[in-house]
Amino acid sequence: MTGSxxxxxxxxxxxxxxxAHSLVTQSGAPGFVLPNETPTRYLQALIDGLxxxxxxxxxxxxxxxxxxxxxxxxxxxxxARSGEAALLLMLDIDHFKKINDTHGHIxxxxxxxxxxxxxxxxxxxxxxxxxxxxxxxxxVLPSCQATYGRAIAERIREAIESTMIRxxxxxxxxxxxxxxxxxxxxxxRSTTQLWIERADNQLYQAKSAGxxxxxxxxxxxxxxxxxxxxMLFGPLSTYFSPTDADPSTAxxxxxxDPAGTSQ
Amino acid sequence: MPSHPxxxxxxxxxxxxxxRPQRRxxxxxxxxxxxGVGKTFVSANLxxxxxxxxxxxxxxxxxxxxxxxxxxxxLYPKITLHDVFTGKAELEDALLAGPGGFSxxxxxxxxxxxxxLTPEIRAKFLxxxxxxxxxxxxVLLDTxxxxxxxxxxxxxxxxxxxxxxxPEPTSLTDAYAAIKVLATxxxxxxxxxxxxxxxxxxxxxxxxxxxxQVLNRFVTTEDGQPVRLLHMGDIPADPAVRDSVMRRQLLxxxxxxxxxxxxxxxxxxxxxxxxxx
Numbered sequence: 001m002t003g004s005x006x007x008x009x010x011x012x013x014x015x016x017x018x019x020a021h022s023l024v025t026q027s028g029a030p031g032f033v034l035p036n037e038t039p040t041r042y043l044q045a046l047i048d049g050l051x052x053x054x055x056x057x058x059x060x061x062x063x064x065x066x067x068x069x070x071x072x073x074x075x076x077x078x079x080a081r082s083g084e085a086a087l088l089l090m091l092d093i094d095h096f097k098k099i100n101d102t103h104g105h106i107x108x109x110x111x112x113x114x115x116x117x118x119x120x121x122x123x124x125x126x127x128x129x130x131x132x133x134x135x136x137x138x139x140v141l142p143s144c145q146a147t148y149g150r151a152i153a154e155r156i157r158e159a160i161e162s163t164m165i166r167x168x169x170x171x172x173x174x175x176x177x178x179x180x181x182x183x184x185x186x187x188x189r190s191t192t193q194l195w196i197e198r199a200d201n202q203l204y205q206a207k208s209a210g211x212x213x214x215x216x217x218x219x220x221x222x223x224x225x226x227x228x229x230x231m232l233f234g235p236l237s238t239y240f241s242p243t244d245a246d247p248s249t250a251x252x253x254x255x256x257d258p259a260g261t262s263q
Numbered sequence: 264m265p266s267h268p269x270x271x272x273x274x275x276x277x278x279x280x281x282x283r284p285q286r287r288x289x290x291x292x293x294x295x296x297x298x299g300v301g302k303t304f305v306s307a308n309l310x311x312x313x314x315x316x317x318x319x320x321x322x323x324x325x326x327x328x329x330x331x332x333x334x335x336x337x338l339y340p341k342i343t344l345h346d347v348f349t350g351k352a353e354l355e356d357a358l359l360a361g362p363g364g365f366s367x368x369x370x371x372x373x374x375x376x377x378x379x380l381t382p383e384i385r386a387k388f389l390x391x392x393x394x395x396x397x398x399x400x401x402v403l404l405d406t407x408x409x410x411x412x413x414x415x416x417x418x419x420x421x422x423x424x425x426x427x428x429x430p431e432p433t434s435l436t437d438a439y440a441a442i443k444v445l446a447t448x449x450x451x452x453x454x455x456x457x458x459x460x461x462x463x464x465x466x467x468x469x470x471x472x473x474x475x476q477v478l479n480r481f482v483t484t485e486d487g488q489p490v491r492l493l494h495m496g497d498i499p500a501d502p503a504v505r506d507s508v509m510r511r512q513l514l515x516x517x518x519x520x521x522x523x524x525x526x527x528x529x530x531x532x533x534x535x536x537x538x539x540x
């Protein structure tokens with residue numbers, strides 16, 4: 001129940017809904033009809049349809065920048081709680097301006113749509129894929145182990161490089177992308193802005209290094225591995241020695257001995 | 264004493280790293296990894312001990328309002344850094360005289376909202392430290408627990424890092440993680456360790472040695488050098504500490520002769536010897 005308008009009657013004929021109606025019906029699948037059993041159901045479906053539209057990029061159907069920002073914020077919060085690594089990739093189509101200039105904007109649009117489709121085939125359903133700007137795309141990959149990040153980026157780079165894009169019956173193009181990536185760091189509650197900045201920096205480096213390549217920020221390792229812990233507290237530890245049962249004979253074990261906590 | 268080498272203009276997290284003015288305070292970040300190990304206790308009492316050496320000392324609540332510095336020092340000012348950041352007051356008005364004769368800058372509770380660091384807040388924070396640095400001999404940054412970007416940012420402004428840990432395994436694991444992050448991310452070649460609530464003499468030295476061994480094996484800085492951990496001393500577990508905290512007094516004023524107070528004084532001697540003559 002939101003706001004004071006809850007108990008006020010609304011008559012559909014008093015509202016200017018025709019534009020919204022056609023926007024939502026046109027964006028739906030062919031044959032899509034808004035429900036009209038009750039005014040409430042109709043309005044709710046119309047609003048849902050508009051919300052959905054406001055989150056998508058019309059050309060590629062990917063999440064737009066607004067939606068992406070929300071997803072990124074959610075991921076920063078989730079990260080700080082779960083401690084699972086998440087990767088942000090920023091992609092930019094190489095020499096896109098040349099495509100537009102040489103083959104026209106329609107060709108450019110077809111390239112953007114094709115790249116979007118290829119990207120969709122490379123990511124998991126849980127990943128958020130967005131058109132970030134003109135020829136720039138962004139991908140948030142939640143629960144992405146540090147070791148997989150580069151492999152995923154490489155898979156994307158290869159997939160795009162090897163896809164022929166037919167822009168007209170007589171012309172097929174093939175484009176490459178530069179990819180920059182940065183992890184949201186475990187334990188670190190950062191901001192979406194900083195995260196984007198860091199990924200963007202890497203993208204810039206990939207571009208300056210010659211394009212069609214990947215740069216992912218080295219992740220400062222903030223996790224303490226089992227191996228490190230066992231060296232800190234394990235049997236070889238000179239300070240913490242779980243085998244010293246008798247404090248009086250253990251000059252450096254004794255009352256502080258974390259037996260049982262070292263595993 | 265060499266500080267960490269000059270970094271590029273930004274660290275991996277995008278923090279600005281200052282250029283060094285000619286004559287200014289040694290900036291020391293007091294940090295821990297784990298909370299509740301006595302960072303603020305160490306900051307406040309170390310500040311008092313350094314002041315007794317005739318040094319001009321500033322303690323800054325670098326946890327942006329989440330630190331307990333106000334509680335430990337029993338200071339509840341009307342004007343805080345929050346007012347300075349929001350343009351409601353001048354920095355001078357927020358500068359307080361602490362109980363031990365040192366100066367204090369408190370963040371104010373309104374700063375909690377800044378636990379997400381924006382570039383504006385970073386710039387203002389840096390500006391506060393830059394403005395204050397030439398006027399003091401030592402600036403102690405009482406940072407937050409954990410490794411948030413607020414902590415990383417405040418530590419990035421410091422010449423020296425003083426890590427406070429207790430002998431408990433959880434505290435040491437977190438201290439180790441913090442050392443690792445600071446070594447790799449801020450390319451720090453050395454960090455200083457003080458063991459609080461030490462149970463027996465020699466605890467701190469043994470713990471430092473143990474941590475150093477693990478660091479040697481697992482952590483190298485960019486130039487391939489291991490990180491050096493310097494043991495700065497132990498503060499023994501002492502019931503007088505708890506009493507002073509309960510009474511909201513500095514340990515050095517409440518019971519200056521107790522074992523913990525004497526070891527804080529020793530720590531101050533060591534810190535003083537790091538300073539240029």
